[in-house]
Amino acid sequence: MTHILSVSVLNKPGVLTRIAGLFSRRNFNIESLNVGKTENPEISRMTIVVNGDEKVLEQVTKQLHKLINVLKITELDKNSIVERDLILIRVKCTRKQRSEIIQIADTFRAQIVDVAPDSLMIEATGTEDKLEALTELLRDFGIAEFVRTGTVALSRGQAAK
Amino acid sequence: MPKLNGGEIIIESLKKENVDVVFGYPGGAVINLYDALYNSNMKHYLGRHEQGVIHAADGYARSSGKVGVCIATSGPGGTNLVTGLANAQMDSIPLVAFTGQVSSSLIGKDAFQEADITGISLPVTKHNFLVTDIKDLARTIKEAFYIARTGRPGPVLIDLAKDVTQAVAEFDYPERVNLPGYKPTFEGHKLQINKAAKAINDAKKPLLYVGGGAVISGAQAEIRQMVEKAKIPITTTLMALGIYPEDQDLALEMLGMHGTQYANKATLETDLLIAVGARFDDRVTGKLEEFASQADIIQIDIDPAEIGKNLDVEVPIVGDVKRVLKELLPYIEEKENGAWQQRIKELKEKYPLKYEDDDSETIKPQYIMEEIDKYTKGDATIVTEVGQHQMWAAQFHKYKKPRQFITSGGLGTMGYGLPAAIGAQIGQPEEKVVLIAGDGSIQMNIQELGTAQAYNIPIKIIIFNNKYLGMVRQWQEFFFDKRYSSTKIPAPDFVKMGDAYGIWSKSVDKKSELDAALKEAMEHDGPAILDLHIPEEENVYPMVPAGAGLKDMIGG
Ligand SMILES: Cc1cc2nc3c(=O)[nH]c(=O)nc-3n(C[C@H](O)[C@H](O)[C@H](O)COP(=O)(O)OP(=O)(O)OC[C@H]3O[C@@H](n4cnc5c(N)ncnc54)[C@H](O)[C@@H]3O)c2cc1C
Numbered sequence: 001m002t003h004i005l006s007v008s009v010l011n012k013p014g015v016l017t018r019i020a021g022l023f024s025r026r027n028f029n030i031e032s033l034n035v036g037k038t039e040n041p042e043i044s045r046m047t048i049v050v051n052g053d054e055k056v057l058e059q060v061t062k063q064l065h066k067l068i069n070v071l072k073i074t075e076l077d078k079n080s081i082v083e084r085d086l087i088l089i090r091v092k093c094t095r096k097q098r099s100e101i102i103q104i105a106d107t108f109r110a111q112i113v114d115v116a117p118d119s120l121m122i123e124a125t126g127t128e129d130k131l132e133a134l135t136e137l138l139r140d141f142g143i144a145e146f147v148r149t150g151t152v153a154l155s156r157g158q159a160a161k
Numbered sequence: 162m163p164k165l166n167g168g169e170i171i172i173e174s175l176k177k178e179n180v181d182v183v184f185g186y187p188g189g190a191v192i193n194l195y196d197a198l199y200n201s202n203m204k205h206y207l208g209r210h211e212q213g214v215i216h217a218a219d220g221y222a223r224s225s226g227k228v229g230v231c232i233a234t235s236g237p238g239g240t241n242l243v244t245g246l247a248n249a250q251m252d253s254i255p256l257v258a259f260t261g262q263v264s265s266s267l268i269g270k271d272a273f274q275e276a277d278i279t280g281i282s283l284p285v286t287k288h289n290f291l292v293t294d295i296k297d298l299a300r301t302i303k304e305a306f307y308i309a310r311t312g313r314p315g316p317v318l319i320d321l322a323k324d325v326t327q328a329v330a331e332f333d334y335p336e337r338v339n340l341p342g343y344k345p346t347f348e349g350h351k352l353q354i355n356k357a358a359k360a361i362n363d364a365k366k367p368l369l370y371v372g373g374g375a376v377i378s379g380a381q382a383e384i385r386q387m388v389e390k391a392k393i394p395i396t397t398t399l400m401a402l403g404i405y406p407e408d409q410d411l412a413l414e415m416l417g418m419h420g421t422q423y424a425n426k427a428t429l430e431t432d433l434l435i436a437v438g439a440r441f442d443d444r445v446t447g448k449l450e451e452f453a454s455q456a457d458i459i460q461i462d463i464d465p466a467e468i469g470k471n472l473d474v475e476v477p478i479v480g481d482v483k484r485v486l487k488e489l490l491p492y493i494e495e496k497e498n499g500a501w502q503q504r505i506k507e508l509k510e511k512y513p514l515k516y517e518d519d520d521s522e523t524i525k526p527q528y529i530m531e532e533i534d535k536y537t538k539g540d541a542t543i544v545t546e547v548g549q550h551q552m553w554a555a556q557f558h559k560y561k562k563p564r565q566f567i568t569s570g571g572l573g574t575m576g577y578g579l580p581a582a583i584g585a586q587i588g589q590p591e592e593k594v595v596l597i598a599g600d601g602s603i604q605m606n607i608q609e610l611g612t613a614q615a616y617n618i619p620i621k622i623i624i625f626n627n628k629y630l631g632m633v634r635q636w637q638e639f640f641f642d643k644r645y646s647s648t649k650i651p652a653p654d655f656v657k658m659g660d661a662y663g664i665w666s667k668s669v670d671k672k673s674e675l676d677a678a679l680k681e682a683m684e685h686d687g688p689a690i691l692d693l694h695i696p697e698e699e700n701v702y703p704m705v706p707a708g709a710g711l712k713d714m715i716g717g
């Protein structure tokens with residue numbers, strides 16, 4: 001069972017190490033972790049995807065709360081959030097395959113961001129499922145390089161409290 | 162506002178925190194701080210090893226209830242603190258540790274005696290700081306003390322870039338802290354308190370299970386009222402011995418792996434376990450599924466993460482023990498609980514703590530503890546190392562007040578006892594402090610005899626000399642067919658060693674000579690060592706094998 005936690009932290013040195021260290025030390029399973037600045041320069045928001053049952057989630061949350069620089073933790077309800085990943089994929093392709101790949105990209109509303117004689121780079125954002133589907137289709141052409149951000153997410157409709 | 166250098170700012174800040182004693186060991190990276198100490202009236206105790214220094218600060222904190230403060234230099238000075246930090250973290254002991262760091266311009270360059278001590282100490286501190294700008298210094302110290310002593314206490318480390326201790330700035334100590342991410346809960350939730358009261362009033366066989374949190378909270382008066390108002394029997398963890406006098410009818414003493422049979426049997430029978438500042442450690446519960454399996458559980462703890470961590474509880478209450486109990490007490494009905502009291506009495510009569518002794522000259526370790534209890538009228542502060550002797554000290558002495566028993570519980574750190582005893586004596590100069598040491602453990606920080614001698618700290622060091630790493634040997638005897646792999650440990654001549662340090666020392670191997678020697682050591686004006694030869698293969702009973710349920714106790 002995966003859970004998405006939105007964690008606001010004070011932007012102090014070492015705050016990422018503290019959080020990452022807590023996860024490994026307490027034997028919690030982290031799927032992905034994203035950090036970025038927020039509207040307030042002193043505060044960063046981390047989006048952490050964790051794997052585990054309700055009990056594990058409870059311990060994760062409580063232990064995170066004990067870190068002095070953690071301000072707030074919200075578990076995001078998957079039904080009422082906007083959740084996004086971003087991927088960059090370099091796909092091998094011959095001149096002949098180009099249009100077919102561009103078509104696939106279009107279907108997924110992905111952008112071609114770089115064109116080389118024997119490859120294309122595609123940028124796509126979306127939910128995990130969508131990006132996996134896209135990756136699957138492109139695999140046939142041969143994926144030369146691949147990078148993915150991991151999930152970031154926010155609740156819909158309201159400012160997170 | 163006065164302009165001071167970093168070293169002086171630290172001293173002035175410590176005064177603001179009511180610190181009058183620090184433990185430390187100098188070096189290049191803290192030389193400015195030591196220069197400031199030279200001119201101050203702060204009492205500084207120079208240890209012989211940074212591990213000794215931090216355990217002394219820890220013993221001081223446990224005996225006095227104040228924050229322990231220690232200082233070490235950069236690199237090896239800091240790394241030598243690590244065991245002491247972990248020890249304090251496990252037992253929730255408030256410490257502030259200052260370490261020197263190389264100058265801020267050199268950090269990250271593998272400079273001489275550079276070690277990333279904030280990185281290294283991250284998992285073994287409640288929080289830590291690196292100060293690279295003198296403008297942050299006073300505020301950081303204020304925050305460190307606040308974090309160390311409030312909520313669930315713990316060690317906080319402040320790493321000081323050398324240039325910070327040299328630089329000069331105006332000294333302005335903040336009145337309050339501003340830590341938006343740190344807000345411990347002190348008051349218990351009203352509704353939960355009502356629920357707890359109802360559960361207690363309805364229970365037929367309630368049992369108090371009290372731990373270190375009650376000691377930290379200073380809740381002995383409230384605990385006593387809980388016990389006496391509704392006649393609730395009480396068992397304590399190793400960390401709370403004496404929170405309620407152990408010579409009372411309702412006192413069941415320690416529970417767990419080496420707890421009393423009556424305490425463990427009571428946990429099997431109780432219908433309501435009231436956990437008060439206790440964290441369901443595996444040394445206490447044994448097999449979790451069998452622990453208090455007949456009972457609903459109320460758990461009072463200041464750390465929300467402890468609630469339900471190991472066992473599901475029916476009534477969780479997050480808050481400070483003393484405040485929660487104060488709120489709860491008026492709702493508790495006075496009661497006799499006659500049948501349950503009778504059962505407790507029966508259990509105590511039927512399954513007493515016991516050991517075999519005879520008229521020979523053999524000195525039994527349990528007997529030594531009873532003699533010390535008698536000689537000191539049960540009034541001494543007992544500090545221990547780690548091993549069998551620690552368990553005998555817990556079992557065969559009746560503790561009557563909190564902070565009377567000082568031991569490394571969570572980390573089980575051999576080498577803790579000697580320096581901690583020194584610190585405990587400094588924290589309570591009027592008390593008699595007796596160290597119960599194993600012949601193995603005491604060798605781990607034996608250099609601190611130098612500290613005891615230098616400051617004439619009158620601790621009484623009683624060595625239970627069984628020529629073995631006895632606790633491990635006992636496991637090898639029970640579970641490994643007596644294959645004593647590396648547990649025979651030849652000890653040095655402790656009397657000669659004491660002599661070399663200029664400490665009064667004596668060795669005894671006959672029971673008939675014990676009392677006189679004990680008296681002599683106790684009355685000696687200054688530190689004293691008694692090296693007592695006990696049977697090599699004596700075992701600690703009762704015992705619950707690791708991972709077994711409390712019903713499967715061996716011996717006793
Ligand atoms: C060789 C050996 C054998 C041992 N055998 C035993 C044994 O047989 N029995 C035994 O009991 N122990 C034994 N121990 C000790 C054991 O390892 C644990 O250290 C101990 O049981 C933990 O005690 P505790 O539950 O009181 O928790 P502590 O470590 O004292 O923790 C205190 C708890 O109180 C909470 N708290 C702190 N302040 C407050 C406050 N103000 N208000 C509310 N809550 C607060 C904390 O959050 C924490 O949960 C042994 C240790 C060794 C080395």
Ligand SMILES: Cc1ncc(C[n+]2csc(CCOP(=O)(O)OP(=O)(O)O)c2C)c(N)n1
Nearest residue numbers: 548549550573575599600601602630631632
């Ligand atoms: C630093 C450290 N190393 C190893 C251990 C494992 N250990 C636990 S008890 C013990 C034996 C202690 O021997 P001694 O001090 O002679 O005490 P005894 O059990 O004989 O009373 C050992 C090795 C430990 N607790 N701490």
Ligand SMILES: [Mg+2]
Nearest residue numbers: 599600629631
């Ligand atoms: Mg021994």
